[in-house]
Amino acid sequence: MATIPLTSDVPGLSPHRGIRGPVTASRQRRTWAIYAAMVALGLLPTLMGSSPALRAAGLGLIVPGGGFLAVGGWSMLLFALTMVVFVASLVAWFWAGAVIAPAIVWLGSALLAGSMTGETTWAGAPIAAPVAAGLVILAFARNNRKAHAAGLDKAKVRESFLPRAISEVTQQSAPEPDPAAREMDDEQLAGLRYLLDRSLQPVGSFDGFTVIDQFQPAALRYQINHMGFALAIAQTAYLPNFRGYMGLAQRNLIEKYLEKKVWDYWVLESCWGHFNFTDWDPAGKDNIMLTGWFGAHVGGYMLATGDRRYMKPGSLTFRLNGRKAWAHDFGSLNASVDHNYAISKFGIFACEPNWLYPICNHYGMLSLVTHDALTGSKLVDRHMKDWLRAIDDEFTDSSGSIVGLRSQWTGMPVPFPVGEAGYAFFENAFLPVRARQQWAIAREEIAPIVVEEDGGPRMVMPGEGIDAGKYGTGHVGAYGTYLVSAREFGDTRLAAAAKAGLFRDGGVDRSGGGLRFTKGSNISNATAIMGLLMQTGDFRRTFTEGPSKAALAGPMIETLEYPAVLVARAWSDGTNLEATFVQGERAGLRRIAVSQLEPGRRYVLDGAEEAEIVADATGAGAFTVNLAGRVSVTLRAG
Structure with missing residues (x-):
């Protein structure tokens, strides 16, 4: 399994902090180019002296609701209302991957304004619409500059304490x-x-x-x-x-x-986010919030128990109805993560359509970690270089922190707080050097x-x-x-x-x-x-x-009497068993079933009602505990 630090063997903040990565920069240039084309197209009807309806609709392309300024009169109030609705549509896009929502509001308001226009338009609209758009852009630019400057100041403070803080993390x-x-x-x-x-x-x-x-x-x-x-x-x-x-x-x-x-949220998100109305496989395109999170969950269970049932094809089947179902298993969940990482230009991939969350991709990498541990695969090694490039180059702000959320299509960042402490324990499973740095920053x-x-x-x-x-x-x-x-x-x-x-x-x-x-x-x-x-x-x-393999091969407690019997400890060296039982309800005698014994072998008991038991032909046995408070039991091969 890869154990690669952030940039080198020497801890420190990323040298790329606050610099737009190549993919981010490319997507942002494309976004601004598309918007510039919309502005030019929106002004064209006015410059050419086209009909009032076309002039109003065109101004609606410059800023959401801008066409209502051309309509004039009380209709101009619809400009403010449209801006509010447009913000709500952005929230819907973020909240549920509804990429069509902003487009419907923006383009729909332009068409509506064109249909409402009379024989003339307000003469000031061709100036007011671009000015309104410019003010919004300037406000965001100003906030971004302030945040960038504050981040640089924060980075200087971090660089001053980081060597000491990392040393303290190790020493304490x-x-x-x-x-x-x-x-x-x-x-x-x-x-x-x-x-x-x-x-x-x-x-x-x-x-x-x-x-x-x-x-x-x-x-x-x-x-x-x-x-x-x-x-x-x-x-x-x-x-x-x-x-x-x-x-x-x-x-x-x-x-x-x-x-x-x-999981059927993915049906809706596939429709309004991917325009996919037929194949809603939840472990297909994107959706790391399912494949990565669930994969780590299932992998953690199998590692903890030795149970491999979810390796079997179809063991994790997502059934929508009597006709549609998608048969998956632990391997296919991770195959999806593997494939989506392989085709992602950013190096990480999306939860909802368009939205890239680094925290979800920490779960995705954790899922690959469990797959490597269970199967001996090298999926972490395969993707770690590009994954780190994504975090380091495309998702690091000027303070050295991870950018919480970015639009895959526009390249624009969106505030989404996670913090170093939220990333640190994940990274300890696959990037221990970087993980200690994350915690060093957090604790300071x-x-x-x-x-x-x-x-x-x-x-x-x-x-x-x-x-x-x-x-x-x-x-x-x-x-x-x-x-x-x-x-x-x-x-x-x-x-x-x-x-x-x-x-x-x-x-x-x-x-x-x-x-x-x-x-x-x-x-x-x-x-x-x-x-x-x-x-x-x-x-x-x-x-x-x-x-340990020895523990998983040793005797297993099989009791299902919950909450009458609580188990606070159960450990084996591969042959013997040590356990602590705690009274969960009323005190009294409780029968404890045990499996994975050596068939026909005698076992000596301490702390149980019986002095010894003999395993049956299947390797099963049972003993009784007088459960009052805590009771420690040892089972030793005789």
């Missing part, structure tokens, strides 16, 4: 935990129950999920994937030898993702919001915050992201600060034995709980290695 990092000694505490187990309660419900049920729309950050697909990531981390770190309801929960999430309501720049209190450090977020998972306010997602990155890089102080802020401001609810943060959306809760579960390097190990 807590060691990676011993996989043979890990056990969830009560708080982590309560957080895991939040995920299990939602994952173990029937596949078609979405109780406890945030359900608003299926186009942007509140969509079900993102919630499902992040819950799956957290469960895979829990499985790899604490429960590699507990299959039972942990495996069922993860498979349920994967099956939920195949529910039509989760969040230092002002960390306060020292009697109980230790605490993050104090300003304002009400934004929770994109519910399109509302809240800090749970931000605290969760900082907690995940801090834990990934072994930053115990900032992890403690993020956790303290989360519990102080997140609205803690421990009812029913679970743990949730009432002020956060479902995806924010999933992120926060993932952070609570993690220790140094857990994200990287989960998606690049999974549990």
